[in-house]
Amino acid sequence: xxxxxxxxxxxxxxxxxxxxxxxxxxxxxxxxxxxxxxxxxxxxxxxxxxxxxxxxxxxxxxxxxxxxxxxxxxxxxxxxxxxxxxxxxxxxxxxxxxxxxxxxxxxxxxxxxxxxxxxxxxxxxxxxxxxxxxxxxxxxxxxxxxxxxxxxxxxxxxxxxxxxxxxxxxxxxxxxxxxxxxxxxxxxxxxxxxxxxxxxxxxxxxxxxxxxxxxxxxxxxxxxxxxxxxxxxxxxxxxxxx
Amino acid sequence: xxxxxxxxxxxxxxxxxxxxxxxxxxxxxxxxxxxxxxxxxxxxxxxxxxxxxxxxxxxxxxxxxxxxxxxxxxxxxxxxxxxxxxxxxxxxxxxxxxxxxxxxxxxxxxxxxxxxxxxxxxxxxxxxxxxxxxxxxxxxxxxxxxxxxxxxxxxxxxxxxxxxxxxxxxxxxxxxxxxxxxxxxxxxxxxxxxxxxxxxxxxxxxxxxxxxxxxxxxxxxxxxxxxxxxxxxxxxxxxxxxxxxxxxxxxxxxxxxxxxxxxxxxxxxxxxxxxxxxxxxxxxxxxxxxxxxxxxxxxxxxxxxxxxxxxxxxxxxxxxxxxxxxxxxxxxxxxxxxxxxxx
Amino acid sequence: xxxxxxxxxxxxxxxxxxxxxxxxxxxxxxxxxxxxxxxxxxxxxxxxxxxxxxxxxxxxxxxxxxxxxxxxxxxxxxxxxxxxxxxxxxxxxxxxxxxxxxxxxxxxxxxxxxxxxxxxxxxxxxxxxxxxxxxxxxxxxxxxxxxxxxxxxxxxxxxxxxxxxxxxxxxxxxxxxxxxxxxxxxxxxxxxxxxxxxxxxxxxxxxxxxxxxxxxxxxxxxxxxxxxxxxxxxxxxxxxxxxxxxxxxxxxxxxxxxxxxxxxxxxxxxxxxxxxxxxxxxxxxxxxxxxxxxx
Numbered sequence: 001x002x003x004x005x006x007x008x009x010x011x012x013x014x015x016x017x018x019x020x021x022x023x024x025x026x027x028x029x030x031x032x033x034x035x036x037x038x039x040x041x042x043x044x045x046x047x048x049x050x051x052x053x054x055x056x057x058x059x060x061x062x063x064x065x066x067x068x069x070x071x072x073x074x075x076x077x078x079x080x081x082x083x084x085x086x087x088x089x090x091x092x093x094x095x096x097x098x099x100x101x102x103x104x105x106x107x108x109x110x111x112x113x114x115x116x117x118x119x120x121x122x123x124x125x126x127x128x129x130x131x132x133x134x135x136x137x138x139x140x141x142x143x144x145x146x147x148x149x150x151x152x153x154x155x156x157x158x159x160x161x162x163x164x165x166x167x168x169x170x171x172x173x174x175x176x177x178x179x180x181x182x183x184x185x186x187x188x189x190x191x192x193x194x195x196x197x198x199x200x201x202x203x204x205x206x207x208x209x210x211x212x213x214x215x216x217x218x219x220x221x222x223x224x225x226x227x228x229x230x231x232x233x234x235x236x237x238x239x240x241x242x
Numbered sequence: 243x244x245x246x247x248x249x250x251x252x253x254x255x256x257x258x259x260x261x262x263x264x265x266x267x268x269x270x271x272x273x274x275x276x277x278x279x280x281x282x283x284x285x286x287x288x289x290x291x292x293x294x295x296x297x298x299x300x301x302x303x304x305x306x307x308x309x310x311x312x313x314x315x316x317x318x319x320x321x322x323x324x325x326x327x328x329x330x331x332x333x334x335x336x337x338x339x340x341x342x343x344x345x346x347x348x349x350x351x352x353x354x355x356x357x358x359x360x361x362x363x364x365x366x367x368x369x370x371x372x373x374x375x376x377x378x379x380x381x382x383x384x385x386x387x388x389x390x391x392x393x394x395x396x397x398x399x400x401x402x403x404x405x406x407x408x409x410x411x412x413x414x415x416x417x418x419x420x421x422x423x424x425x426x427x428x429x430x431x432x433x434x435x436x437x438x439x440x441x442x443x444x445x446x447x448x449x450x451x452x453x454x455x456x457x458x459x460x461x462x463x464x465x466x467x468x469x470x471x472x473x474x475x476x477x478x479x480x481x482x483x484x485x486x487x488x489x490x491x492x493x494x495x496x497x498x499x500x501x502x503x504x505x506x507x508x509x510x511x512x513x514x515x516x517x518x519x520x521x522x523x524x525x526x527x528x529x530x531x532x533x534x535x536x537x538x539x540x541x542x543x544x545x546x547x548x549x550x551x552x553x554x555x556x557x558x559x560x561x562x563x564x565x566x567x568x569x570x571x572x573x574x575x576x577x578x579x580x581x582x583x584x585x
Numbered sequence: 586x587x588x589x590x591x592x593x594x595x596x597x598x599x600x601x602x603x604x605x606x607x608x609x610x611x612x613x614x615x616x617x618x619x620x621x622x623x624x625x626x627x628x629x630x631x632x633x634x635x636x637x638x639x640x641x642x643x644x645x646x647x648x649x650x651x652x653x654x655x656x657x658x659x660x661x662x663x664x665x666x667x668x669x670x671x672x673x674x675x676x677x678x679x680x681x682x683x684x685x686x687x688x689x690x691x692x693x694x695x696x697x698x699x700x701x702x703x704x705x706x707x708x709x710x711x712x713x714x715x716x717x718x719x720x721x722x723x724x725x726x727x728x729x730x731x732x733x734x735x736x737x738x739x740x741x742x743x744x745x746x747x748x749x750x751x752x753x754x755x756x757x758x759x760x761x762x763x764x765x766x767x768x769x770x771x772x773x774x775x776x777x778x779x780x781x782x783x784x785x786x787x788x789x790x791x792x793x794x795x796x797x798x799x800x801x802x803x804x805x806x807x808x809x810x811x812x813x814x815x816x817x818x819x820x821x822x823x824x825x826x827x828x829x830x831x832x833x834x835x836x837x838x839x840x841x842x843x844x845x846x847x848x849x850x851x852x853x854x855x856x857x858x859x860x861x862x863x864x865x866x867x868x869x870x871x872x873x874x875x876x877x878x879x880x
Contacts, residue, residue: 051446077448085446091439093504094432102436105429106448114429154447299685301692346870353621353688357820358869361862364817368859372852488813492696499689533703533809540696547673547690 003062004029004158004189005050005081010059012045012213019045020056021213027158027206032180032190034200037210038234043193044086046210047160050191051083052076063158077106082156084147086163086193096146097122097131103153121149125179141172145179152183159183161192165199177203197235201225209234253566265408273404277476279517280411281469286498286509287418288465292458293495294504295431297438298348299356301491302363303466308485309366310336310467311474315387316379318398325399329471333464340463341456348455363491370482386481389474399475407476414472415510418465422506425461434458435504489536496539500546502555511558516542586850592729593846599731601842602739603800605835607815608822609745610793613753616829617766617786620670623691626816627698628791630809632658632798634702637807640713647715647799648737655795662791666784669694674780695816702809710806718803738800742838745793746831752789753831762786766829821865827878836876840864 003026012020020042100118201221209217314328371384394402425431436444474480501512520535636647717734753759764772826833848857
């Protein structure tokens with residue numbers, strides 16, 4: 001299985017601050033990979049560079065073998081890379097279904113087809129709020145699902161989920177875990193930023209632990225849980241031998 | 243369901259019939275007002291395509307109206323080209339200019355874009371007022387261009403009475419409303435609203451922001467230039483003070499905003515509300531109270547922003563639904579329709 | 586030719602100072618509240634009418650009139666923000682829609698005020714034959730002549746700038762203003778009444794433009810349409826100078842004044858006014874944050 005995305009010595013400097021320092025990592029196709037670390041560790045910054053929101057100060061990003069380091073943000077979805085945002089950004093004046101349609105319109109110009117695909121995704125993710133009502137009035141988990149649905153609508157090969165479970169209760173988190181597994185099973189690679197360690201451990205095959213912009217640990221959930229550096233920097237004792 | 247469909251079609255037909263018939267019993271003065279209502283509705287609907295859907299506030303859009311009018315008029319005066327053709331030439335050129343101007347301007351954030359549009363409008367206004375020649379063509383500066391009055395010449399877009407102008411403008415308006423509707427239901431429309439709502443999210447879904455704004459700009463300026471040609475043909479005169487002026491730009495914007503930004507029929511409602519009102523007021527008080535109609539625009543603007551930020555569109559539509567419902571019950575047709583639905 | 590061009594430079598600087606005086610208020614308002622006040626020129630115009638009325642009816646010299654008009658205009662500005670703009674800001678915080686309604690409100694206010702005064706007073710140009718406008722400063726044996734009122738306006742711009750800078754940088758109130766303009770939410774969390782600070786900043790801005798109005802009314806016409814001209818120009822000056830920067834507003838004003846006056850040596854005066862707009866567009870395209878603006 002080949003790497004769908006490769007980060008080579010990625011560094012991002014904002015003025016005097018090194019938000020990300022010499023990060024190297026590969027993500028295999030069809031895997032679910034977790035990105036964890038304390039706040040301010042540089043996780044979202046890494047996502048932003050993967051999604052080409054801004055370029056790294058140095059280093060290369062390779063996606064499906066192609067160098068996308070300086071690519072345009074709006075080209076990424078067409079290449080099969082989609083992302084969600086930490087703070088959800090629904091298109092407030094549109095209905096839930098219309099929101100998803102903005103995503104499906106990427107792959108089809110026809111309104112009927114776009115609508116049909118949007119309805120399919122709506123059902124696939126199990127969104128419960130009224131599809132024709134304005135999107136800003138839904139529950140937290142529905143808003144999160146909508147965010148994911150919209151990104152999924154672009155038919156990505158790689159999906160970046162940024163704290164998609166933030167603000168959800170345990171029941172809702174379980175729902176989202178099922179959804180994420182479903183998405184992976186349909187052939188999408190997923191990289192997920194999350195603070196809920198338990199969920200990450202159960203969901204992911206590989207985990208990157210970021211600390212102060214640097215990759216502290218990389219490995220399977222067991223390896224990371226038992227890594228002394230990981231434990232002292234972030235995890236604490238309770239996850240070892242998990 | 244079938245009943246609703248029938249009801250909708252019937253009332254659309256009735257509304258259209260009303261529009262077709264309304265100028266016939268009226269005198270010249272009233273017809274002029276009706277034409278102006280359609281004129282502003284047309285211009286504002288075109289404005290809405292870029293500004294309503296996308297949310298960028300252009301207060302210098304009259305420039306494109308003026309350019310279109312000047313081009314078709316100059317072609318008429320110098321090459322005897324029929325304005326019917328000149329209109330399209332003007333629209334094409336204006337469209338290109340719109341794209342060229344839009345390209346650097348769309349990088350600018352909200353208020354800066356608005357200020358830039360005002361500045362550009364002023365640059366064109368002052369330039370035309372102070373210059374007699376453009377590329378060697380006589381444009382007569384501040385005096386403006388006079389169109390010859392030769393009587394009724396349909397081929398030359400010239401008519402003796404007001405009625406033909408009314409129907410021509412009506413066709414223009416229906417076309418631009420139709421285009422507006424098509425856009426709102428198409429990928430372009432969805433993308434424009436997305437860009438307005440949240441540009442970052444839009445980009446992440448693969449929408450190239452500048453490209454779509456430029457497409458909307460091209461369409462908007464293409465149509466608004468027709469209004470310029472119409473203006474010249476109707477008034478038999480086109481001059482910089484009016485067509486490149488700040489007031490016209492602001493009026494076009496305000497009508498769309500008061501009517502309902504981003505809606506399809508909003509500008510029409512805005513024009514129906516404001517144009518007759520300001521015309522009558524100007525007529526009766528214009529001598530003693532200059533600037534009254536613009537004062538009214540300003541006050542209405544403030545009231546609408548305060549109390550009806552989405553414009554009067556939703557209230558008007560609700561009223562129409564109610565009126566249509568009430569009328570529908572009284573029509574014998576409805577009994578037949580509900581009878582059919584049951585069996 | 587060269588001599589007239591060279592002489593026009595100090596004329597431009599003086600005129601530019603006056604422009605800067607007018608733009609200062611807008612710089613404060615925008616720097617603090619981030620509100621684009623399209624009615625800024627209208628406020629200027631209203632103040633000039635106030636001075637005119639005081640002079641014609643009570644014989645009060647406009648410079649004295651400042652003591653009366655400025656506090657009144659402060660209150661006008663304060664309540665404009667409080668009654669007209671604050672409700673919109675509050676409403677917009679809750680909405681997902683773009684915050685254009687404040688801009689639209691000020692546009693409505695601009696049209697309302699300008700045309701209200703047009704209706705009431707007509708479009709006639711009025712002038713005030715005050716001592717300052719009648720006397721001339723002559724230098725270089727008559728080579729350089731200008732009205733004292735213009736010179737005073739130039740000096741006044743520095744005075745206003747200095748006063749505003751003092752208030753903002755050295756008073757308790759100013760600290761609040763600076764806090765709010767840097768980070769609205771953090772300031773609120775520290776217990777600052779953000780909207781009240783906005784209202785005060787607005788009041789200060791309008792008061793500043795009222796002082797400028799006293800100066801302007803003595804070398805320019807008192808006429809309802811002057812508002813629009815200076816309002817638009819003030820925006821361009823503020824953008825050139827850098828939003829929220831007081832020295833920037835002065836510098837921007839002077840640059841505009843020089844460009845216009847020197848330009849008028851080469852083309853008609855009305856064409857020269859086009860230069861300001863072109864300069865503005867260039868600034869927007871190449872250096873949108875202006876000369877002295879912060880981020």
